[in-house]
Amino acid sequence: MxxxxxxxxxxxxxxxxxxxxxxxxxxxxxxxxxxxxxxxxxxxxxxxxxxxxxxxxxxxxxxxxxxxxxxxxxxxxxxxxxxxxxxxxxxxxxxxxxxxxxxxxxKLLTVNRIHFILAAVELKGSLAMKQLVADCFEEMDFYRNQGVTLLSNEELYQNLAVANRWDPGEVIFVKRLLQNALPEEIRTEIAKHLFQKYVGCEESTFAEKLYMxxxxxxxxxxxxxxxxxxxxxxxxxxxxxxxxxxxxxxxxxxxxxxxxxxxxxxxxxxxxxxxxxxxxxxxxxxxxxxxxxxxxxxxxxxxxxxxxxxxxxxxxxxxxxxx
The missing domain is CATH 3.20.20.370 (Glycoside hydrolase/deacetylase)
Structure with missing residues (x-):
């Protein structure tokens, strides 16, 4: 039954x-x-x-x-x-x-780096969200200049920025880009850079307070x-x-x-x-x-x-x- x-x-x-x-x-x-x-x-x-x-x-x-x-x-x-x-x-x-x-x-998980980057950005308003997307583009340009083959920024944005019932497209773009769309080593480093820029806290200290x-x-x-x-x-x-x-x-x-x-x-x-x-x-x-x-x-x-x-x-x- x-x-x-x-x-x-x-x-x-x-x-x-x-x-x-x-x-x-x-x-x-x-x-x-x-x-x-x-x-x-x-x-x-x-x-x-x-x-x-x-x-x-x-x-x-x-x-x-x-x-x-x-x-x-x-x-x-x-x-x-x-x-x-x-x-x-x-x-x-x-x-x-x-x-x-x-x-x-x-250790701070990348999923939580992303959560708190977005939370910090939301406190600053819509212009900060546009800046975050631009920062993602700039980070990827850096790796392209190092010889890493990636889809263009425009292609990645078009492919990933698909809104769902909780988040607009630009937020989904940042989430998907840093969760799985880029090679692991690259997305981890980009997430660390953005976490320092927008949250500005030492990661191990942050992790100690965040998790059981x-x-x-x-x-x-x-x-x-x-x-x-x-x-x-x-x-x-x-x-x-x-x-x-x-x-x-x-x-x-x-x-x-x-x-x-x-x-x-x-x-x-x-x-x-x-x-x-x-x-x-x-x-x-x-x-x-x-x-x-x-x-x-x-x-x-x-x-x-x-x-x-x-x-x-x-x-x-x-x-x-x-x-």
Whole structure:
């Protein structure tokens, strides 16, 4: 018997208006509390352990209809300082997916360099956004002058600057350019340069403040929270060569060994990017369930258990109207 469960995806959850970067694409703490109150009134919380057990038995009769699961990506300090106390107080399990390199090596992930570059730019207005695009063009011109073959700035902008439901084209251009459109070494160096220009903070200091540490995660695990895998370096896994993709997943599994069940772990693909090859490998490594970023309710017993859809938190009342 199939059951619908609403997996909901969160990233930053903080007191936005009083934070250093109020324009970061996150959810305000007060709004999170309102969402949780709404969900508890209209839906039923489900533990990830219960869902994994249901799949192992192939019996979903014990899963409540219209259940919900709250998931939190990337391992931000917000999850320990803001989310965890709220969930612990009301007895709801959160499911957390830290990006492993961030806490293990105290390194700032490129995805977060991009987030805070854009947040700093947004504080300065539309002219600053145009300057950021121009800076990206200038950085790429530098590498072309060094003999690196890249598409022209105009071609790259046309190919990448495709607006989605959250961001305008110029923002998507910067995100996609620095996430995966350029060779890794080049995009990392460009992101570091732009981070220094627009944010102006030493990266290891910034990382230490941005992410949870492992002792905090272990405390959360001991108090009923659930942890899964989100890769090591937050790559688009399906775009990696096979050996690099496997190494990234292996390193994440090894680092998270103390707080996951390696015989039946949950995989969360960074950027929602996966392929049959990626799914095949995580299954081989012991994955019991995977989550994606397709925005709808998950039909347990019908949907691919290794790529279950998740709503974005902006879809949830009172921010949105889909859940």
């Amino acid at each position: 199939e059951k619908t469960v609403h997996f909901i995806m969160y990233h930053y959850v903080r007191d936005l208006k009083n934070s250093e970067y109020p324009t970061i694409k996150g959810l305000d703490k007060e709004l999170f509390e309102k969402q949780l109150a709404y969900l508890l009134e209209h839906y039923t919380p489900v533990r990830m352990d219960e869902i994994l057990a249901a799949y192992q038995k192939n019996d979903f009769s014990d899963i409540p209809e219209n259940g919900f699961v709250l998931t939190f990506d990337d391992g931000y300090i917000d999850h320990y300082e803001v989310v965890y106390p709220i969930l612990k107080k009301v007895g709801v399990q959160g499911v957390f997916f830290p990006s492993t390199m961030a806490w293990k090596e105290n 540490n492992f002792s905090q995660m272990k405390e959360m695990k001991e108090n009923g929270m659930f942890f899964g895998i989100h890769g090591y370096d937050h790559y688009w896994l399906a775009k990696l060569p096979k050996e690099q993709m496997e190494k990234d997943i292996d390193m994440a599994l090894e680092a998270m060994d103390e707080i996951i069940d390696k015989e039946c772990f949950v995989m969360n693909y960074p950027y929602g990017n996966y392929s049959e090859e990626v799914i095949s490998y995580v299954k081989q490594k012991g994955c019991g369930l995977g989550v994606s970023v397709e925005a709808r309710g998950a039909q347990l017993g019908v949907d691919n258990r290794f790529a279950l859809p998740r709503w974005d938190c902006n879809d949830v009342y009172p921010k949105g109207e889909k859940v």
